[in-house]
Every structure is written in structure tokens, then in C-alpha cells.
Amino acid sequence: MRTFAFIAQYQQANLSLPQRHTKESAGYDLAAAETVIIHPGEVHLVPTGLKAYMPRGEVLLIIIRSSWAVKKRCVLANQVGVIDADYADNPDNEGHIFIPLENRGPTSVTIEAGERIAQGLFVPFAVTDGDDSQNPRSGGFGSTSHPIS
Numbered sequence: 001m002r003t004f005a006f007i008a009q010y011q012q013a014n015l016s017l018p019q020r021h022t023k024e025s026a027g028y029d030l031a032a033a034e035t036v037i038i039h040p041g042e043v044h045l046v047p048t049g050l051k052a053y054m055p056r057g058e059v060l061l062i063i064i065r066s067s068w069a070v071k072k073r074c075v076l077a078n079q080v081g082v083i084d085a086d087y088a089d090n091p092d093n094e095g096h097i098f099i100p101l102e103n104r105g106p107t108s109v110t111i112e113a114g115e116r117i118a119q120g121l122f123v124p125f126a127v128t129d130g131d132d133s134q135n136p137r138s139g140g141f142g143s144t145s146h147p148i149s
Contacts, residue, residue: 002054002122004028007094010049015113018050018120027063027119030099032111038103043077046111051088051095054122059084061121062099068117073105076118083120 004017010033018028033049052060062081068074077100088095099118103109111117127133 002058004050004052005088006049007051007096009096010047013049015049027121029065029116030062030097030118030120031114031116032099033113035113036111037108038074038101038111039108040103040106043100043102045098045100046117048097048099050097052083052097052120053088054085056085057124057126058122059125060097061123062097062118063121064101064118065116068101072103072109074101074103074109074117076100077102081118 006013006015006017013033015033016031018030020026020028030048030050033047036044036046038044054060060083062076062083064074064076081097081099083097087093097120101111101117
């Protein structure tokens, strides 16, 4: 199963699920769930209200929309986001996808609720021979190493 769903907090928020906008588009447009302001030099975790489900062996890559870097001078703080298949609905986290945007411009940027800011691409991946990692995930953003404090 490969799909997007809303986390409980945003199920009644009248948001739209991500979609591709042309038949050859690779990415699903992700939008802000709330209006936020990002001041110059600031990094803000923009909520999408979404979680994603995908089969084992796939990852959802989060990439900034190309126009954002040019028009708004905003970039992904982590360059490319990685959403693993076990991120959604693990014991300690519903799987809320946040977009970490950094404002590199000289003025504040307002992101309106519903504004498309990033795109998600479902991509297959491989593991090395002998990889037997069986560690279960728990936690949310940054949970495979050091959670954000």
C-alpha cells in the first residue's frame, strides 16, 4: 500500500491530500497545514498534517519545490528529507511529516495554509548483503538517531 493520510489532529482541517499535477510529474505536492511566518535566518518545522504509508523497500524523499529557492529564498534545512516506511504509526509517533524550511532571504516569508511548499517522491532502495537490522522504530522527527529536543 502506498498512500497519504492525515494525522488525527488534522483530519477535520479541510486540507487536501497530496497529488501529482501532471501525468509525468514524479512528485506529490506537499502543502503547509497551517499559516506560518519564517523570519530571515530562521528554520521552521512547517506542519503538513500528513503521514505516508509505503511498502517495505521504499522511502519517501522530501524535496523543496524548485520555485521556493528562487522566488522565496527558502530551502530545506536538511536538503532532502527521508521518510522511512516505519515512520507512520510507530508506538511513539503518529508519523507527522514536517518540512524543515530555512529562510535564507533578507525578509520574512509567510506560508499560507494550503500553500504547496515541497514535493514527495516514493523511491525504492536496496540494502547491503547480510544486513539484518531488526530494530523497531519509536519516536518522531529525527528518531533514528537523536530526536530533536
